[in-house]
Amino acid sequence: SHSISSNIVLLTQAFRKKFxxxxxxxxxxxIDELYENxxxxSGGQVADYIPQLAKFSPDLWAVSLCTVDGQRHTVGDTKVPFCLQSCVKPLKYAVAVNDHGTQYVHSFxxxxxSGLRFNKLFLNEDDKPHNPMVNAGAIVCTSLLKVKEQHFFPLYIKAEDIVPKCVFSCTYCSCLISVFLQCFPEGTDMTSVLDLYFQLCSIEVTCESASxxxxxxxxxxxxxxxGExxxxxxxxxxxLSLxxxxxxYDFSGQFAFHVGLPAKSGVSGGILLVVPNVMGxxxxxxxxxxxxxxxxxxxFCLDLVELFNFHNYDNLRHFAKKHDPRREGGDQRVKSVINLLFAAYTGDVSALRRFALSSMDMEQRDYDSRTALHVAAAEGHIEVVRFLLEACKVNPSPRDRWGKTPMDEAMLFxxxxxxxxxxQYQENYSLPAAPDGQERTEKSLDSLL
Known part of the structure; x- marks a missing residue:
């Protein structure tokens, strides 16, 4: 009972389908279908310039997701540990801004x-690294972390998760120090910063924990x-903006165009993808x-936004041939019926025209199996009745739970x-045939305008 009471909100959401x-x-x-696709x-090469990465099989493939409600799904080799490498960069930056604020972090x-390779040692015109997602910016970002507080995703980062540090040449480090010393806060110990930088790149995660x-x-x-x-x-x-x-890397512009979601990749083969307010x-x-x-x-990312309307600039109301998994089927139907019947009750033909043009089912029924035509007939709104019959071609004689038709309602009142x-319409009405292409759709739309 304790486990139920401590998770009552989650369980209530589950039973009500409020996720x-x-x-x-x-x-x-x-998601499983996209994974299989x-x-x-079979293309691509496993990174071989870091010994810890070269050992991985090219056949390994995993996808994990976690929603903002805590629902989780994994498919493939999701328990195999791998190094975060560059996927740690957005997390480091987020912690730095969390600790110091935007203004201070971006003073460095x-x-x-940058328009340059991620490992190029260049500064912008203000003598700063271009952004925190390139190596130079990530190293400066590392110098801003309050290491002693150790609040950097403490649930998932443990001492034993750090693999042997990647070996970088002294020349590389010397070059970094000479070029970038001016970029760091005063008193920065470059040796300890680089040491921490390599350790953070080498943190091991699984797809499950990283999601x-x-x-x-x-x-x-x-x-x-x-919930913390x-x-x-x-x-x-x-x-997310960065x-x-x-x-x-150099695919950032294309990825923003085609996928339209915040993401970070790493040379270990990981991609951290965020669908804001929905899932990671x-x-x-x-x-x-x-x-x-x-x-x-x-x-996988390209296929995901091809199937679902997750792209940042997909219109959430008007999208063709894309699924919106966020839509609550039951809630939407209830709202739709209420709006439709209320417009019929008030005689609001313009609202009904709007609903019809947005492909709403004009024959949908409430819990008593009453349609908009029942309501309009009972209220005597002849313009609404005419619109539903002429423009929307609704059935003129549907029966509600008591067996009443719209004509029964009109006669009663x-x-x-x-x-x-x-x-007139009952005599001439016949059930519509299945739509036969775009021409029928266009004629139907023309009759509504």
Whole structure:
């Protein structure tokens, strides 16, 4: 009983289907299909310049997701640990902004895409690294972390999760120090900063644990599993903005165009994808394309927004051939029926025309099986009755739960003009045939205008 009482909100949401993805089973079946589609890809090369990465099989492929409600789904090799590598960069930046605020952090780091390879050692015209998603910016960002507080996603980052540090040449480090020393806060110990930088890149996660990190970003900084606030809304907003513009190496612009979601990739084959206010998704497959992104991961992301209206600029009301898993079927139907019947009750033909043009079912019924035509006939709204019959071609004689038709209602309340028009349409009415293409649709729309 204690476990029930402590999770009563979650359980209530489940029973009422109030989750952000109401039909989670149907949604995850689509995710599994997208996973299988991408699994068939065979291109790309596993990164071999870091020994810890070269050992991975190119056949490994995993997808995990966690919604802002804490619903989770995994498919594939989701329990195999891998290094975060560059996927840690947005998390570091978020913690830095969380600790210091936007203004302080960006006094050391820019906000613009660089147009250069992620490992190029260049500064912008203000002598700052271009953004926190390139190596130079991520190293400066590391120097801003309050390491002693250790609040950096403490549930998932443990001492034993840190793999042996990647070996970088002394020349690289010397170059960094000489070029970038001016970019750091005063008194920065470069050796300890670089040491921490390499350790953070080498943190091990699984797809499952990383998806909770992504979901925390999707949930405005609140961990959907614990309910604990990990990051400020400001830190999350900034992080998602930079992931959107700079998160996918030299593919960032194309990814923003085609996928339209904040994401960050790493050379270990991971992609951290955020659907704001909905879920976090992590894809992992070691083979990389020429730009350093997971071949299967990119394909999965492209297929995801092809199937669902998750792209940042998909219109949530008017979209063709895309699913919206956020839509609550029951709630939407109830609202739709209420709006339709109320417009019929008040005689609001313009509202009814709007509903018809947006493809609403004009024959839908309430809990008593009454239609808009029943209501309009009972109220004597002849213009509404005419619109429903002439423009919408509704059935003129549907029966409610008591067996009453709209004509029965009109006769009961003495609306003889309504009775006359209903009689005319009843005599000539025949059930509509199935639509036969676009021409019929266009004619139907023309009659509404």
């Amino acid at each position: 952000v993805i109401p039909d989670f089973q149907s949604f995850t079946s689509h 991408a699994k068939n890809l 780091i820019g906000k613009e895409p 909770v990190m992504a979901a925390t970003l999707a949930n405005g900084g609140i961990c959907p599993i614990t 606030r990990v990051l400020t809304p400001e830190a999350v907003r900034n992080t 992931m959107h513009s700079c998160g996918m 998704i992590v894809c992992w497959s070691p083979p990389l394309d020429k730009l350093g992104n997971s071949v299967r991961g990119i394909q 003495g609306h003889h003009d309504v009775v006359t028009i209903l009689q």
